[in-house]
Amino acid sequence: MAPVASMFNGAPLAPPLHLHSSRHHPLTSPAMVPINNRRSSFRPGNGRAATVRCEGIGIGDFIGGDLLKFDLGQWLSDVEEHKALAIYSPHEGGYEGRYLNRLRYQGYYFLDLSARGLGDPETTLTKIHPVCPAHLGKQPIARWYFPPEVDYRLAALPPNAKGLVVWIIEAKVLSKAELQFLALLPTLRPKVRVIAECGNWRKFMWKPLKEIAGA
Numbered sequence: 001m002a003p004v005a006s007m008f009n010g011a012p013l014a015p016p017l018h019l020h021s022s023r024h025h026p027l028t029s030p031a032m033v034p035i036n037n038r039r040s041s042f043r044p045g046n047g048r049a050a051t052v053r054c055e056g057i058g059i060g061d062f063i064g065g066d067l068l069k070f071d072l073g074q075w076l077s078d079v080e081e082h083k084a085l086a087i088y089s090p091h092e093g094g095y096e097g098r099y100l101n102r103l104r105y106q107g108y109y110f111l112d113l114s115a116r117g118l119g120d121p122e123t124t125l126t127k128i129h130p131v132c133p134a135h136l137g138k139q140p141i142a143r144w145y146f147p148p149e150v151d152y153r154l155a156a157l158p159p160n161a162k163g164l165v166v167w168i169i170e171a172k173v174l175s176k177a178e179l180q181f182l183a184l185l186p187t188l189r190p191k192v193r194v195i196a197e198c199g200n201w202r203k204f205m206w207k208p209l210k211e212i213a214g215a
Contacts, residue, residue: 072102075206079103083186084194084209086171086179088201095204096197100167107162108193111153115170115196121178125150125166125185150189163191171196179213 079085089096104110123129130143153164166185168174174182174196182194198212 072099075099076102076106078206078208079193079195082208082210083192084183084196085206086196086198086209086212087204087206088199089197089204090202091200099204103165103193107160108165109153109157109161109163111149111164111166113149113166113168115168115172115174118168118174121174121185122181124148126188150185150192154189154191157191163193164189165193165195168194168196171198176213179209183209183213 087096087099100110118124119129126148128145128147130145132141132143135141150164150166157164166182168182171179171182179196179198182196185194186192194209196209
């Protein structure tokens with residue numbers, strides 16, 4: 001087809017583009033796309049399969065390792081031996097609940113606290129301590145006194161309870177001195193166990209809190 005002169009400056013226009021229909025659907029798989037004027041030799045179902053090698057995988061990855069924990073026995077023995085542990089759980093969360101439930105099955109009761117806003121752990125857990133409620137700028141500033149958190153819960157435990165677990169989340173914000181007191185708390189209160197969430201790791205792991213606090 002001959003070029004057609006433009007009505008503005010007489011310059012020829014480009015010839016029209018002819019689109020040829022393809023016998024394949026536009027949304028084809030990558031295996032059907034031509035590469036260097038040749039089609040890929042791989043086709044789905046032609047018997048060729050890529051080999052995938054997985055390293056660092058244990059038996060727990062094939063039988064539901066996120067549900068079945070083989071280290072629960074070691075977990076229970078370490079809680080009884082060290083009495084205060086620093087734990088590190090994966091960022092996605094949920095794993096620590098299985099270890100918490102195993103302690104609950106053993107007869108432990110729990111006191112869940114957040115390290116943020118805890119104040120002085122020694123005063124809050126073992127002494128009568130003041131709390132100033134929010135006054136919102138309209139009420140007078142008041143000061144209320146609360147009983148020791150740990151002693152109050154210990155007195156309320158049923159007779160068949162094995163003990164009290166003080167589970168502290170976000171313990172990574174605590175200072176070394178505060179962590180040292182938490183590691184010492186089971187010595188002051190023999191029926192108390194301390195679990196402090198001190199950070200995150202790729203898998204659930206724990207260490208004695210004394211090693212973390214440098215006590």
